[in-house]
Amino acid sequence: MARTPATGALSRLIGPDSEAFARDAWARTAQLTPQAGDFSDLFSAAAVDELISRRGLRTPFLRVAKDGSTVPDSSFTSPAGVGATIADQLDDTAVWGAFRDGATLVLQALHRTWAPLGEFVAGLGAELGHPVQANAYVTPPQNQGFDAHYDVHDVFVLQIQGAKRWLIHPPVHPDPLRDEPWSERRSAVADAARGDAYIDTVLEPGDTLYLPRGWLHSARAQGAVSIHLTLGIHNWTxxxxxxxxxxxxxxxxxxxxxxxxxxxxxxxxxxxxxxxxxxxxxxxxxxxxxSHRFRRTRRSRGRAAPLGPLAQHETVAGLGPGTRVRLRGGLEARWEDGRLQTRVGWLDFPGSEREPVTRMLDGEVHTAGDLGVGLVERLLRAGVLVPAEP
Incomplete structure (x- = not known):
């Protein structure tokens, strides 16, 4: 029987009735959820400015799109001066020029570069059982970054700022696989997009929209700058x-x-x-x-939660019976063939350590004295355990 996701990140997107979403919408049909919630803790205009002007991002963490296609990376990148001469860093002046002239800025893989989204995306992926990524689309007033198209993954759209009109049409090729992009059906997509829309709506801040892979969509900013997040769900099929x-x-x-x-x-x-x-x-x-092959692939498609090398070093250096530790998030840790398999590698244990390792897998906070100081040191050094928050 299929597992219905627990409430948490998903409930922020579609409301409390995850059973209805799993039954009626998931991988079946588009769903609009007006005023799902406040997402300002996840992303904002200030976050856009910081990422572009202060973080030293390189391509492909930014794409720039105009008139339905992306512009060359060289038009908005350059070396960043003494000590940062790598040529593909974002040039904030050039990015501003493109945006001023009507281009849409696409900040990609934000789950890697913006901590609040990293935590949210990790939680959503764990609930759904499918890998998730986060992009942001920043569009000037009355502009459109891309023509009607479909994605080869499901998406949740979260409107952050401004308003954007979305036109949604049913698929011309239901459930496309990863190697079946919309560009292979460009003519059929264009014909379908000229028909009556299944959904024609203006997303306001706090609204969300769910689109299964294959559903056609296009969006145009209204009278102010529009910022929306797209959470891409890379479906297992x-x-x-x-x-x-x-x-x-x-x-x-x-x-x-x-x-x-x-x-x-x-x-x-x-x-x-x-x-x-x-x-x-x-x-x-x-x-x-x-099963083993599938689980290995699942582990390879995601990342473990962030690990701070200095915090890890201090914990190992000061390790004692009272040291508080917990399982590192996102490891996909499990016993397979008597071996602990994780996203950061595998470990073997003698029979005497199997029981405390199994207890450690519950994700709760434990003390080194409870699990065994020597065992905890080994797991800290392997990046399986991390220091627990005070």
């Missing part, structure tokens, strides 16, 4: 699971001597061998278990 299943089956067939055998001399096609190969492949698929 049954097709992806089938790929893992096939890879596991093919790996098993490497141990079959006949499958490793050479085709007969002078073979003109696969017909004579295909029935045999199909029979062996079907048998391998029937017994293959892609």
């Amino acid at each position: 049954r097709h992806a699971l089938a790929e893992h299943l096939a890879q596991e089956a093919l790996e098993a067939l490497r141990d079959d001597p006949r499958m490793r055998g050479t085709l007969p001399l002078g073979v003109d096609g696969p017909a004579d061998e295909l029935d045999f190969v199909r029979e062996r492949l079907v048998a391998a698929l029937a017994s293959a278990d892609p």
Whole structure:
């Protein structure tokens, strides 16, 4: 049975009824939620200015779009003076010029560069069970960054400042895969976008919009600068699971001597061998278990929570029985084949340490004396445990 996400980050976006969202909207249809909440703690105009002018961001953390396409990176980047001569850093004067002339600024991967969004995105991804990223779109008044298109991932749109008119149309290609971009169906998208909209609305601050992958959308800022966040959900699909299943089956067939055998001399096609190969492949698929492969891929697609090297050093240096620690967030830690697998590597433990390690996985605060000082030191050094807040 599918797991319904717990309330938390998701409830901020769609309201308290996550059961209804999971049943009626998720991966099915667009959903507008007026006045879902106040998102000023996540992002703001001041955040835009700080990121562009003070953080030394480089491409591709910013894209600039105008008249439906992106402009060359070289038009808004330059070296940043003594000690910062790397040529692809954002040039705030050039960025201002582009924005002044009607370009939309797209701040990408904000979950890596803006701490409040990093924490929120991590929580949302954990609830949904799908990786999430965060972008911001900053559009001058009465301008539009992109023509009608679809994304190959689901999105939540959060209006932060200003207002933007959104036109939403049903898919021309439902549930597109990652390698099926809208540009492959440009004509069909353009034709569909000329029809009656499924949703025609102006998003105001605090409104949210959910769009499954494949749903067509375009947006135009109204009478003031518009800032909205797009939370992109990189969906795990049954097709992806089938790929893992096939890879596991093919790996098993490497141990079959006949499958490793050479085709007969002078073979003109696969017909004579295909029935045999199909029979062996079907048998391998029937017994293959892609769970480990799928979990490894899940771990590789996300990041563990931030770790401060100096705080970690101070905790190791001052370690004692009363030191308070907790499991580092976002590790996807679990026991597999008697080994602790995490996003930062794997660890083996003697039988005597299995029980305290299992307790540590609950995510609660523990003391080094409770878990074992030697064990805690090892886990701190591995980046699995981090100091708990006082």
